[in-house]
Amino acid sequence: MKYGFDNGKYLKIQSEHIKERIATFGDKLYMEFGGKLFDDYHASRVLPGFQPDSKLQMLMQLKDDLEIIIVISAVDIEKNKIRADLGITYDVDVLRLRDEFLERGLSVNSVVITHFNGQSSAEAYRARLERMGITVYYHHTIEGYPNNVALIDSDEGFGKNDYVVTSKPLVVVTAPGPGSGKMAVCLSQLYQENKRGVKAGYAKFETFPVWSMPLTHPVNMAYEAATADLEDVNMIDPFHLEAYGETAVNYNRDIEIFPVMNALFEDIYGQSPYKSPTDMGVNMIGSCISDDEVCREASLQEIIRRYYTALCNFADGKAKESEINKISLLMKRAKITTADRKTTVVARERLEKSGVATAAIELPDGTLLSAESSPLLGPSAALLLNATKYLAGIEHNIKLIPKTMIAPIQKTKVTYLHGHNPRLHTDEVLVALSMLSLLDEKCKQALDQLPNLAGSQVHSTVMLSEVDRKTFNKLGIALTCDPVRKIKKPNTSSL
Numbered sequence: 001m002k003y004g005f006d007n008g009k010y011l012k013i014q015s016e017h018i019k020e021r022i023a024t025f026g027d028k029l030y031m032e033f034g035g036k037l038f039d040d041y042h043a044s045r046v047l048p049g050f051q052p053d054s055k056l057q058m059l060m061q062l063k064d065d066l067e068i069i070i071v072i073s074a075v076d077i078e079k080n081k082i083r084a085d086l087g088i089t090y091d092v093d094v095l096r097l098r099d100e101f102l103e104r105g106l107s108v109n110s111v112v113i114t115h116f117n118g119q120s121s122a123e124a125y126r127a128r129l130e131r132m133g134i135t136v137y138y139h140h141t142i143e144g145y146p147n148n149v150a151l152i153d154s155d156e157g158f159g160k161n162d163y164v165v166t167s168k169p170l171v172v173v174t175a176p177g178p179g180s181g182k183m184a185v186c187l188s189q190l191y192q193e194n195k196r197g198v199k200a201g202y203a204k205f206e207t208f209p210v211w212s213m214p215l216t217h218p219v220n221m222a223y224e225a226a227t228a229d230l231e232d233v234n235m236i237d238p239f240h241l242e243a244y245g246e247t248a249v250n251y252n253r254d255i256e257i258f259p260v261m262n263a264l265f266e267d268i269y270g271q272s273p274y275k276s277p278t279d280m281g282v283n284m285i286g287s288c289i290s291d292d293e294v295c296r297e298a299s300l301q302e303i304i305r306r307y308y309t310a311l312c313n314f315a316d317g318k319a320k321e322s323e324i325n326k327i328s329l330l331m332k333r334a335k336i337t338t339a340d341r342k343t344t345v346v347a348r349e350r351l352e353k354s355g356v357a358t359a360a361i362e363l364p365d366g367t368l369l370s371a372e373s374s375p376l377l378g379p380s381a382a383l384l385l386n387a388t389k390y391l392a393g394i395e396h397n398i399k400l401i402p403k404t405m406i407a408p409i410q411k412t413k414v415t416y417l418h419g420h421n422p423r424l425h426t427d428e429v430l431v432a433l434s435m436l437s438l439l440d441e442k443c444k445q446a447l448d449q450l451p452n453l454a455g456s457q458v459h460s461t462v463m464l465s466e467v468d469r470k471t472f473n474k475l476g477i478a479l480t481c482d483p484v485r486k487i488k489k490p491n492t493s494s495l
Contacts, residue, residue, distance in 0.1 A: 001364035001455045004294030006050035014284045016059040018203075021282055022065075022169050024273070025201030028193065030186040031282070033174040034206040038100065039085075045478055046222045046299040047289065048455065055207070059172065060104060070094050071180045073115045074122035083176055084318075085473075087466065093126055093176040098134070109166055110135040114181030117141045129248040137162035139181065139188055146184075153267040158191035178230060183257075185319040187264055194268050195445040201273065202265075204254075204280045209234045211248045211278045212286035218299035218334060220249055223247045223332050225306035230322040240276035248278040283445040301457065301478070302321045303330055304341045308480035312463050341415055341480065343459035346370050351461045357385040357487045361477075363391070364452070373423065373487070376406050380460055381429040387456070388433075391449035392442070400443050401432050426471040453477055462487060 022029040035043075038053040051057065059066060070299055085092050094111060101108050111129055113122050116138040126136045126320065139161040142152055151157045158345045164185075171189070173182045186202050193200040208223035220234050237250040239258055254277040261280075274280050302383065307327045313319035338344050346360035350370045357429035359379035360370040369390060371382035385400060394400075410422040424432070430447075437444035454476030461479045464472075472479045 001048065002291065002294045003049035004289060004291035004298065005047040007049050007051050007291045008056055009290075010054060010288040011058050011061065013287060014038050014058045014282075017282055017284050018170070018205075021201070021203050026199045028166070028169055028198060028200040030171045030173060030189050030200060030202050032182045032202070032204045033172050034178075034204065034332060035208070036183070037097075037174055040207070041085075041327050041473065041476075042222075042226055043285075045305075046219050046302050047285070047295055048298050051289070051400045055205075057102065059106065059232050062381070063104075064171060065167060065168055066111040066169040066172055068101055068172045068174060069112055069164060069166075069185065069437070070097055071112045071114055071173060071175040071182050071185050072125075074113050074117065074119045075115050076177075076180065077113070077125050078121045079120050080269070081177070082135050090176040090180075097174070097176065107168065108139055109171070110164060112137045112139055112162075112164060112181075112185050114139045114184060115141050118178075125478045139185060142184075145167070146257060149260060149263045149267065152187075153191060153264055158188040159195075161188045161192070163192045163196075164189060173483065187261075190264075190268050201280050202280065203420065205282050205372065206254075207283060207285060209249045209251055210286045211237070211250060211281060211283060213249065213333050215249050216333065218296045218303070221330050221334055222299040222302040222306070223251075223432050225303045225327045228306070228310060229319065231322075231326075237276050237278045240278045243275035243279075248276070250277050250387055254280075295458045301341065303327065303334060304336060304338060304344075305478055305480050307331060308459075308482070311483040312481055315485075325458035341457070341459060342368060343457050346481065347461050349461045351487070355487070357459060357460070357462040362385050362457040363387065364455045376403065376423060377411075377429065378421075378423040378464075378468070379462070380458070380464055380472070381424050381426045383458065384426050384429060385433075385446070387453060388449045391452050392445040394446060398442065400440070400446055401429065401436065405432060405436070425465060426468045430471070450475060 014269050015395060038056040040052050040055060044052045045051045072090055072094050080092045082088065086093065098108050111134055113126060113136060116122055117140065129136050130221045142157050144151055146152065173185050175182050190200050190202055209220040213220055215234055215236060224232065224234055233252045234249055235252055235255055236247045237255060239247060240248040258277040262272045310319050310323045310327055314321060314324055343360040343362050346368050347358045347370060350358040352371060354372045357373040357379045358370060360368060361383055362368050367390065369386050371379055371386050373379045374382065386396065389396060389400065406424060409424060409428060413419040414422050433443050437447045456477045458472060458477050458479045462484050469479060
């Protein structure tokens with residue numbers, strides 16, 4: 001697998017840059033953390049070599065000087081908003097995030113419930129957290145936010161919010177997802193700290209877009225594809241260009257809000273410490289790319305992957321057609337099509353020959369393998385077995401899992417659990433392989449190859465189950481699927 005990102009360099013210079021920003025303000029820095037602090041698989045896909053928990057590792061180097069505030073919107077609590085990649089509600093994810101931070105020895109200060117307007121569900125959630133010994137604060141909805149600066153920057157605006165008591169020089173403000181109110185929490189704290197004579201500053205950590213890379217660089221275009229549902233648009237930062245005569249890339253929401261931010265800074269500090277929204281950022285990702293060509297190719301593949309994701313979400317009623325259209329335009333700008341994804345071509349060629357659901361994988365070394373559905377296994381499960389056998393040097397015709405073992409599993413699924421699909425999923429195949437590895441050396445050899453699948457690309461000609469999708473994600477495999485639920489032609493082949 002080719003790497004295009006220097007993760008060690010990133011951990012070093014990013015933490016140093018944040019320390020410099022803290023020193024700029026003196027007493028305290030509130031840092032809004034956009035994106036995922038860990039499990040950042042998008043970044044690891046477009047920047048091969050970037051570890052999914054790199055940002056968390058970077059914060060670990062600062063852990064003696066930082067504490068974390070987790071933000072959740074009362075509106076999201078009311079709506080039971082779900083984090084799409086994990087399939088859990090935001091209120092549950094707050095607890096998951098807190099547990100993850102505490103397990104790593106990081107200090108979690110509190111939970112702030114934003115956009116609070118007396119919602120009973122938010123009050124019940126606060127009571128639940130407090131029973132668990134978690135400190136909770138309310139930040140209220142402010143009429144006219146963010147444009148009514150006079151009201152916002154007053155005792156009737158930020159002054160009505162609970163003051164979050166902090167003790168460390170670096171306060172990281174994070175949330176389960178976008179729109180939670182992280183920025184407002186930071187600004188409210190600046191107002192409250194200033195009233196108490198504390199010199200506090202604000203900075204923003206957003207991984208993408210990468211400000212120091214061109215607008216049309218595939219890494220930045222992949223970010224637009226990833227946020228097609230949010231209707232984010234990458235733009236040249238006009239404030240940065242005017243102030244410094246330098247081109248920098250930012251996105252529409254930060255550029256649109258900057259005049260308001262600037263006015264708030266001037267009211268709080270007397271003058272603004274920043275001349276552009278790019279100035280507010282502390283992102284050093286662009287300085288750590290070691291092979292631009294590798295990152296370009298990975299990002300183009302990510303754009304195609306996002307296109308297939310949008311197609312499948314649309315088929316499930318979870319996406320708008322506008323998302324598909326936006327990514328289609330990005331693909332045209334990048335001069336790529338779905339045929340540029342090798343696994344798509346291979347999977348469809350096998351589908352044409354077999355007439356049944358198929359899947360194909362491109363291994364990190366470039367090897368292409370395929371598999372098809374059978375009465376025993378789904379295409380993704382068969383593909384996983386084929387890939388691990390290849391990596392272990394096991395002949396393709398050797399059956400690792402005997403039919404006599406698969407049959408009783410199928411009976412349990414259909415007869416006792418009332419399932420409709422008797423074929424084994426990827427996780428069921430891995431469990432069976434694990435059990436057999438105790439007695440069969442070849443099964444053990446195949447199982448030992450699972451870590452070597454990280455960075456692989458997979459395409460399926462049918463939409464896979466949530467179980468299969470999660471399994472591939474956990475293995476570090478980038479998956480795409482055709483927006484098709486079932487190949488209708490009956491399958492008469494056997495493994």
